[in-house]
Amino acid sequence: MSEKTLSHLQTVSESLESGATMQIRYLLNGALPAQDVARLLESSPPKERKLLWELIDSNNEGEVLQYLTEDIGVQFMKEMDTERLVAVSEHFESDDLADLLQHLPETIVKEVLSSMTAQDRTRVEALLSYSEDSAGGLMNTDTITIRPNITVDIVFRYLRRHSSLPDMTDNLLVVSRSDRLLGTLTLTKLLVSDPENTVRDIMDTDCTVINADTPASEVAQLFEKMDLVSAPVIDGDSKKLLGRITIDDVVDVIRDEAEHSMLSMAGLDDDEDTFSPILKTTKRRAVWLGINLITAFIASYVIGLFQNTLDQVVALAILMPIVASMGGIAGSQVLTLVIRGIALNQIGSTNAKWLLNRELIVGMINGLLWASVIAALTAIWFDNVKIAYIIAGATIINLLFAATTGTLLPIFLKKIGIDPALAGSVILTTVTDVVGFLSFLGLATIFLV
Amino acid sequence: MSEKTLSHLQTVSESLESGATMQIRYLLNGALPAQDVARLLESSPPKERKLLWELIDSNNEGEVLQYLTEDIGVQFMKEMDTERLVAVSEHFESDDLADLLQHLPETIVKEVLSSMTAQDRTRVEALLSYSEDSAGGLMNTDTITIRPNITVDIVFRYLRRHSSLPDMTDNLLVVSRSDRLLGTLTLTKLLVSDPENTVRDIMDTDCTVINADTPASEVAQLFEKMDLVSAPVIDGDSKKLLGRITIDDVVDVIRDEAEHSMLSMAGLDDDEDTFSPILKTTKRRAVWLGINLITAFIASYVIGLFQNTLDQVVALAILMPIVASMGGIAGSQVLTLVIRGIALNQIGSTNAKWLLNRELIVGMINGLLWASVIAALTAIWFDNVKIAYIIAGATIINLLFAATTGTLLPIFLKKIGIDPALAGSVILTTVTDVVGFLSFLGLATIFLV
Missing domain, CATH: 1.10.357.20 (SLC41 divalent cation transporters, integral membrane domain)
Incomplete structure (x- = not known):
C-alpha cells in the first residue's frame, strides 16, 4: 500500500520537475483514492505539497482534507476564503470538523457556522464546547436511537426507512422519552432475535457508557479493554445521550499516545511533521x-x-x-x-x-x-x-x-x-x-x- | 478504570501481606471482571503475580488468560498439565490460541490439538501454519458466509437461526460454491435494503481483501487508512476465503508498532515487561x-x-x-x-x-x-x-x-x-x-x- 504511495511520489515528483502537470492532475483528481492523495501530500516537502494542493480540483479538496493530519489540514484551510471553507466543511463528520475549526480564527468559524443548517450548527457548536482531548471532543452526533417499547420487527422497518446507516454503526442506542440512555442493542443481537420481542427484552443495559468529560486516554483504554467498536457518550449531569465514539477515532488516540512518549523524550512536538518547513x-x-x-x-x-x-x-x-x-x-x-x-x-x-x-x-x-x-x-x-x-x-x-x-x-x-x-x-x-x-x-x- | 485497578492492587497487596486470602479470592473470582484481574496480574511483581494466579479458581483461569499479554500468559500455561491446558483452551478464539500454542513445546501442542473437536483442530492447525506477524496469524476463522443468489429476506431468516453472531461482525462474506470470496455485505447495508433484493444486487464487490501472507504492519495501515472494523482474509493462490481480521487484534498491532521504536531506541525488548524477574x-x-x-x-x-x-x-x-x-x-x-x-x-x-x-x-x-x-x-x-x-x-x-x-x-x-x-x-x-x-x-x- 504505502510502497505504492512512495512510487506514486516518485512519479509525481518527476512530473513536477518536468512540468508535466496534466499527469499529476489526473492522479490527484480521481485516479488515486483520496486517502492516497492525502498520504502523498503528507510525504511531500512544503513547496511541492503546496503545488500539489493547487492542482487538486476544488470539488475534490474536501474529500482529501478529511484524510490529512490535522496540522497540515489546518494549514490549507487557513488559506481558503470562507465560501470555500463552507463548501469543504460539508465533507466532514461533525467531530472532525469541530477539531479543525478549533484551530481557525474565531471570525471565520462564526461565518462557517452561520452558513450551516440549523441542525448541523447545533451539533458542531455542541462539540466545540468540549476539549479535543476529551470524550466530548472525540464523539460524533450521528447516532441512531430507538425507544424500548417497540418490537424487533418495527426496528427493522424503522431502519429500512434510512437510505444508509452511519459508518461504524454496530449498535442502536435505546433512549427514554427525555433522551436518557437506557441501553444499547447491537446489530448482531438484533439480527438473531425473534421479531416479536421488544427492544426492552433484548437490549443490553450493562453496556459501556462514557461521560463527555472523560479524558481521551481513558476512552482509549476502555476501548482496548472492552474490545469496543463504538460506545455512547452521555452528559455527566443530565445523563442525556450526546453522541457516540467510534473505534477509528480511538485508533488515532492510541497511535498518538504511543508516539507521544517517543517524540517527547527527544524533545519533539507531537505534531512535528517530518516535512515541516x-x-x-x-x-x-x-x-x-x-x-x-x-x-x-x-x-x-x-x-x-x-x-x-x-x-x-x-x-x-x-x-x-x-x-x-x-x-x-x-x-x-x-x-x-x-x-x-x-x-x-x-x-x-x-x-x-x-x-x-x-x-x-x-x-x-x-x-x-x-x-x-x-x-x-x-x-x-x-x-x-x-x-x-x-x-x-x-x-x-x-x-x-x-x-x-x-x-x-x-x-x-x-x-x-x-x-x-x-x-x-x-x-x-x-x-x-x-x-x-x-x-x-x-x-x-x-x-x- | 485503571486508577481503579491500581486501588484494587493496593487492597490486594495489603491483603496478601496480612494473609487475608479470602478477600482476594473473592475479588479474583467474580467480583472483578476478568479484564481487570488480568491488569492486576500484569501490574504485580513476579512473586505476588504467582500467588494471585494460584488463588484464581481453575474454571476462571481461561477467562483471565485470554486478557493477559502473551508473554505472561505463556508463562502460566507452561506450568499447566495438558488436561488443564485443554480445558483452558476452550475459552480462546482460534487466533489467540494459535498465538499462544506457538510458544509451547511441540509435544504439548500435539496433545492439546488431539483433544479438540475435528473442526476446531483443523482451524487452529491452519492458523499455526502462518507467521504470527502476518495476516494469517492475525485472522480468526469464525466467519459468517452467505451465497450471492439468495434474497435479503432469506439472509435474515438464516441469521435468525444462529443463537449469536461472532464478536465484531460488521459484514457477511459472500462466497461462491468453491469458497471463493465474491464480495461483502455489511450489516448496515443489509438492514436498509429491500427484503426482495438478492445478495448479489447489494453486495460490495470492491471491498478490501487481505492476502494471508500480508505483513501485520501493512494490515494495520490498511485498517487505519480505510477505517475498517473487519476484513476478509484469502489465500493468495487459490483465492479461497480463510477467515477474517478484526479491529481489536489490529489495535494491538498498532500499539506494539508504535511502542517498538521507543523501546528499541533504549535497547529494550518489545515484550520487556515492567515487572519481569x-x-x-x-x-x-x-x-x-x-x-x-x-x-x-x-x-x-x-x-x-x-x-x-x-x-x-x-x-x-x-x-x-x-x-x-x-x-x-x-x-x-x-x-x-x-x-x-x-x-x-x-x-x-x-x-x-x-x-x-x-x-x-x-x-x-x-x-x-x-x-x-x-x-x-x-x-x-x-x-x-x-x-x-x-x-x-x-x-x-x-x-x-x-x-x-x-x-x-x-x-x-x-x-x-x-x-x-x-x-x-x-x-x-x-x-x-x-x-x-x-x-x-x-x-x-x-x-x-
Whole structure:
C-alpha cells in the first residue's frame, strides 16, 4: 500500500520537475483514492505539497482534507476564503470538523457556522464546547436511537426507512422519552432475535457508557479493554445521550499516545511533521538544544571543580566520559520502561517500591559486571591499577544513581503534573553526567592525587 | 478504570501481606471482571503475580488468560498439565490460541490439538501454519458466509437461526460454491435494503481483501487508512476465503508498532515487561550496556589521541563534553523523526534528499545560534577568546555531522535490513561523540598548542 504511495511520489515528483502537470492532475483528481492523495501530500516537502494542493480540483479538496493530519489540514484551510471553507466543511463528520475549526480564527468559524443548517450548527457548536482531548471532543452526533417499547420487527422497518446507516454503526442506542440512555442493542443481537420481542427484552443495559468529560486516554483504554467498536457518550449531569465514539477515532488516540512518549523524550512536538518547513522546525529544536546546553554546562562546571586533579592526571580526562555514558544508557533504559508503565497505568505507589528494589539490584549486578570489564581494560591501557579501582567504583555508583533516578523521577514528575516523557530525559542526563563526573573525579582526588 | 485497578492492587497487596486470602479470592473470582484481574496480574511483581494466579479458581483461569499479554500468559500455561491446558483452551478464539500454542513445546501442542473437536483442530492447525506477524496469524476463522443468489429476506431468516453472531461482525462474506470470496455485505447495508433484493444486487464487490501472507504492519495501515472494523482474509493462490481480521487484534498491532521504536531506541525488548524477574531483565540490559561500552571506549580512544594537548590546556577537558552532548541531542532529534517517518512509510529515496537538505539547514542555523552562546560563555568563563572560537567551530561541525547521520543512517540501516530503531541510537552516539571530541581537540591542537 504505502510502497505504492512512495512510487506514486516518485512519479509525481518527476512530473513536477518536468512540468508535466496534466499527469499529476489526473492522479490527484480521481485516479488515486483520496486517502492516497492525502498520504502523498503528507510525504511531500512544503513547496511541492503546496503545488500539489493547487492542482487538486476544488470539488475534490474536501474529500482529501478529511484524510490529512490535522496540522497540515489546518494549514490549507487557513488559506481558503470562507465560501470555500463552507463548501469543504460539508465533507466532514461533525467531530472532525469541530477539531479543525478549533484551530481557525474565531471570525471565520462564526461565518462557517452561520452558513450551516440549523441542525448541523447545533451539533458542531455542541462539540466545540468540549476539549479535543476529551470524550466530548472525540464523539460524533450521528447516532441512531430507538425507544424500548417497540418490537424487533418495527426496528427493522424503522431502519429500512434510512437510505444508509452511519459508518461504524454496530449498535442502536435505546433512549427514554427525555433522551436518557437506557441501553444499547447491537446489530448482531438484533439480527438473531425473534421479531416479536421488544427492544426492552433484548437490549443490553450493562453496556459501556462514557461521560463527555472523560479524558481521551481513558476512552482509549476502555476501548482496548472492552474490545469496543463504538460506545455512547452521555452528559455527566443530565445523563442525556450526546453522541457516540467510534473505534477509528480511538485508533488515532492510541497511535498518538504511543508516539507521544517517543517524540517527547527527544524533545519533539507531537505534531512535528517530518516535512515541516525549516523555520518552524528550527525554532522548536533550538529550545530543546538550549535546555540541554544548560545541562551540559552544569556537567562542565562539575568537571571544572576538579581542574587541579585533571591537570595532574590526564588519563582522568580521557576516561571520564565512560562513567557518564554508562550511567546515561542504564538510566534511560529504566526511564523508558517506567514512562511506558506510567502511560499504561501499570505503575502506582504500591509497586513502585518493588520496582525500585528490582532496578537497584539489576543496576548492582550490571554495575559489578561492567565495572570489572572497565577496570580490566583501564588497568591494561594505562598500566595503573589505582585508576582501575577508581573508575570501577565510580561506574557502580553512577549505575545505582541511574536506577534510582530512572525509576523515581518519572513517578515524581507525573505526581506534580509534569509530563515525564518530556522532562525526564533531560533531568536524567543531568543527574548521570553530574554523578558520573563527580564520583570519578572525586574518588580520584581523594585516592590518587 | 485503571486508577481503579491500581486501588484494587493496593487492597490486594495489603491483603496478601496480612494473609487475608479470602478477600482476594473473592475479588479474583467474580467480583472483578476478568479484564481487570488480568491488569492486576500484569501490574504485580513476579512473586505476588504467582500467588494471585494460584488463588484464581481453575474454571476462571481461561477467562483471565485470554486478557493477559502473551508473554505472561505463556508463562502460566507452561506450568499447566495438558488436561488443564485443554480445558483452558476452550475459552480462546482460534487466533489467540494459535498465538499462544506457538510458544509451547511441540509435544504439548500435539496433545492439546488431539483433544479438540475435528473442526476446531483443523482451524487452529491452519492458523499455526502462518507467521504470527502476518495476516494469517492475525485472522480468526469464525466467519459468517452467505451465497450471492439468495434474497435479503432469506439472509435474515438464516441469521435468525444462529443463537449469536461472532464478536465484531460488521459484514457477511459472500462466497461462491468453491469458497471463493465474491464480495461483502455489511450489516448496515443489509438492514436498509429491500427484503426482495438478492445478495448479489447489494453486495460490495470492491471491498478490501487481505492476502494471508500480508505483513501485520501493512494490515494495520490498511485498517487505519480505510477505517475498517473487519476484513476478509484469502489465500493468495487459490483465492479461497480463510477467515477474517478484526479491529481489536489490529489495535494491538498498532500499539506494539508504535511502542517498538521507543523501546528499541533504549535497547529494550518489545515484550520487556515492567515487572519481569530480575535475572531476565539483567541479562537483556547487560548486552545493551556492553555494546554501549564499546562506543564509550572508542570515544575515549579519540580523546587519548590528544593527550598532549589536554595536558597543556586543562580547560579543554572541562569543555569537551559540551560539544559531544550538543551533537548527541541534535542528532537524536533527527534520528527519532526519521525513524518515525520510516515506520509510517513516509520516507523514500525521493524525499530523503529534501529531508537531508532541510536537516543540514536546521543544523546550520541552530549551530550558529548555540555556537555563539557557547563561545560567549566560554570566553567569559576562561577569559580566552581563542578557545571560544574553537569550541564554536567544533559545535557547528558536530551539529552538521549529527544532522547528516541522523537523516541518512536510519534510511541506510533500513535498506540493508537492520532495524533502525535498535541500531540507530548507538551508532549515532558513537558518531557524535567521536566527531565532537575529534573536532574540538583537533582544532585546539592546530590553533592553540
